[in-house]
Amino acid sequence: MSDFYSNMYNPDVLTCLANLSNDEVFTPPEVANRMLDMLPEELWHNSSATFLDPACKSGVFLREIAKRLIEGLKEEIPDLQERIDHIFHKQLYGIAITELTSLLSRRSVYCSKYPNSQYSITLFEDTSGNIRYKRIPHRWQNGKCLFCGASKSEYERGDELETHAYEWIHTTKPEEIFKMKFDVIIGNPPYQLSDGGNGASATPIYQQFVEQAKKLKPRFLSMIIPARWFAGGRGLDSFRNSMLHDDRIRVLHDFPTASDCFPGVEIKGGVCYFLWKRDEHGLCLVSSHNGDQVEITERPLLEEGMETFIRNDTQISLLHKVKSFHEKSFSDILNAGRFYGFHTKIEWDSDKKHGKIQTADGKSFVVMSATKEGNFDTKVYIHGGECWVQGTSIPKNKDFSSKYKIIIPRSGNPGGSILGKPKLSEPGSCSSNTYVVAAPIGYDMTEDIAQNMLAYIKTKFFRFLVAIKTSTQDMPPKAYEFVPLQDFNECWTDEKLYRKYGLTEKEIEAIEKAIPEMI
Structure with a gap:
C-alpha cells in the first residue's frame, strides 16, 4: 500500500482550491434532496436505473442518490456489501469539473479519494472509479474556444492550472464518454466563463450542460441553474426559446433571490431548478419561492403573447391588465x-x-x-x-x-x-x-x-x-x-x-x- 501512495500523483490541495471558479457554486445537501424528491419513488427500488452527474463538485448528488438506493434495494439485494458494490459499480456515474472536485466527489461517494484503496467502501481497479476527470484542452479559434466561448488569453494555461475546459461540453458526442444511456442526469453545472471582454465580461455556459444532457435522451433531467435564461440575453436567446416551448419541463422551482436556495450566495436574477421528463408532455408545476412563502401554479412556461417567462401569477395578472389598454411600449x-x-x-x-x-x-x-x-x-x-x-x-x-x-x-x-x-x-x-x-x-x-x-x-x-x-x-x-x-x-x-x-x-x-x- 505504501508503494501505491508513493507512486501516485498527489496534487497540492491549496493550488487546486486557488483555481476554483467563483461560478462553481456548491450544492447544499438539502437542495440536492429537494431536487431528488421530484423524481419518481420507483427509481430508488430499481437496480437497473442509472444516474449521471456531468458536473461533479462535491459529489453530493451521487452520495444522496446512493443513500436512497441502499435503502430502496434492501429486498432485492439483501447483502449490504453486495448492494453497495452493485450501486456504485453499475448505477452511479459522474464527471468532475476539476481535479480537486474529482477528489472531493470520490471522497464523498466512496469514502476515499482513491476508490482502489483499502479505505474505499467499494473496490475499483483504478483510482477514478465511476467518477472521472480528464483534462481537456480548449479548441481555440480567433481567440475564443469553439465549444464554450472562453477567452484564450484567460484560459490558455500551464499544466499546473485548471483549464476549465469541461469534458461534458467539449465534445460533439457526449454519449461516447461512458458509452451508455442514463435514466437520470442531474447536477449543478458551472455558470459562466470569462470571454475576454471589457471588465468582468463573461459568457454563460450552464445552458450547454442542459443541451448536452438532452442529447442523451435520459428519462429524467434535472439541473439547478441561474434564472437569467427566463428573459434570454447574451448567448441565451435560443436556449430560452427552446426551454419555454418544451412542454416536457413538468416541474420548475424559481428563486428570484438566490440566497433563498444557496444561503449567503448572490446570483443576479436568482436561480431555478427543473425536472424534464422525456416521455411526458403537459403543463408545468411552477413553484415561485419568496423566503418561506411559496406560490404554486400549474401553467405553460410561456404565456400567450409573451416572449419571456413570467415568474408568478401576480405578475401575469398585472401584465394582462396593462396589455388590455393596447398602449404603445x-x-x-x-x-x-x-x-x-x-x-x-x-x-x-x-x-x-x-x-x-x-x-x-x-x-x-x-x-x-x-x-x-x-x-x-x-x-x-x-x-x-x-x-x-x-x-x-x-x-x-x-x-x-x-x-x-x-x-x-x-x-x-x-x-x-x-x-x-x-x-x-x-x-x-x-x-x-x-x-x-x-x-x-x-x-x-x-x-x-x-x-x-x-x-x-x-x-x-x-x-x-x-x-x-x-x-x-x-x-x-x-x-x-x-x-x-x-x-x-x-x-x-x-x-x-x-x-x-x-x-x-x-x-x-x-x-x-x-x-x-x-x-
Whole structure:
C-alpha cells in the first residue's frame, strides 16, 4: 500500500482550491434532496436505473442518490456489501469539473479519494472509479474556444492550472464518454466563463450542460441553474426559446433571490431548478419561492403573447391588465446608448483637464473636464460625471442635443432599485454609451413634459414592469417592453397608475414590497 501512495500523483490541495471558479457554486445537501424528491419513488427500488452527474463538485448528488438506493434495494439485494458494490459499480456515474472536485466527489461517494484503496467502501481497479476527470484542452479559434466561448488569453494555461475546459461540453458526442444511456442526469453545472471582454465580461455556459444532457435522451433531467435564461440575453436567446416551448419541463422551482436556495450566495436574477421528463408532455408545476412563502401554479412556461417567462401569477395578472389598454411600449421612444455616437471610455491627459472620447466608428474627439469653455459648449453625461465637447463634433443626432430628453443608465440594479438613477438631459447636452436616451422622435419635449416623464420612470409601477422583463444589470431599450407609454402632459404617480390599471391589493402589495423608493 505504501508503494501505491508513493507512486501516485498527489496534487497540492491549496493550488487546486486557488483555481476554483467563483461560478462553481456548491450544492447544499438539502437542495440536492429537494431536487431528488421530484423524481419518481420507483427509481430508488430499481437496480437497473442509472444516474449521471456531468458536473461533479462535491459529489453530493451521487452520495444522496446512493443513500436512497441502499435503502430502496434492501429486498432485492439483501447483502449490504453486495448492494453497495452493485450501486456504485453499475448505477452511479459522474464527471468532475476539476481535479480537486474529482477528489472531493470520490471522497464523498466512496469514502476515499482513491476508490482502489483499502479505505474505499467499494473496490475499483483504478483510482477514478465511476467518477472521472480528464483534462481537456480548449479548441481555440480567433481567440475564443469553439465549444464554450472562453477567452484564450484567460484560459490558455500551464499544466499546473485548471483549464476549465469541461469534458461534458467539449465534445460533439457526449454519449461516447461512458458509452451508455442514463435514466437520470442531474447536477449543478458551472455558470459562466470569462470571454475576454471589457471588465468582468463573461459568457454563460450552464445552458450547454442542459443541451448536452438532452442529447442523451435520459428519462429524467434535472439541473439547478441561474434564472437569467427566463428573459434570454447574451448567448441565451435560443436556449430560452427552446426551454419555454418544451412542454416536457413538468416541474420548475424559481428563486428570484438566490440566497433563498444557496444561503449567503448572490446570483443576479436568482436561480431555478427543473425536472424534464422525456416521455411526458403537459403543463408545468411552477413553484415561485419568496423566503418561506411559496406560490404554486400549474401553467405553460410561456404565456400567450409573451416572449419571456413570467415568474408568478401576480405578475401575469398585472401584465394582462396593462396589455388590455393596447398602449404603445415605452421602449418605442428609447434609443440605444450610442444614440449620439460616443463610447463610454475617455482617455484623459495628464492635466486631467483635456482628453479624448472615442466614437463608434473609431474616431476620437477632444473633450474638456467639467468646465464649459469657448467652443466646448455641449455637456456630455458620462459614467461617473460629465465633460464638454464642441457641439459641432457630435457624430450622430446632434439636433437632439438642443432638446430636453431623459437619460437612464444602461447598467441597472436588479437586486435593488432595478434602474440606475435617471436624469434630465437639458438643452445643450448629450450622453455617452453609458446611458439609453428617451428622446421621442416627432415632437419636442418641453421641460414640464420631460419632468413628467422623469417622475414616471421613478415610479415603483414602472420599475416593477422592467423587473418582470429582465433580471440582469444590462438594461437596453428592450428591457422596457412591458412598460406602457403614457401621456406626459400630466404627472404620473404610483397611486394614479394603480387606479388607472385597476390593480388589486395583492398586486399593489407585490409592487410595494419588491421595489424601493427612488428619490
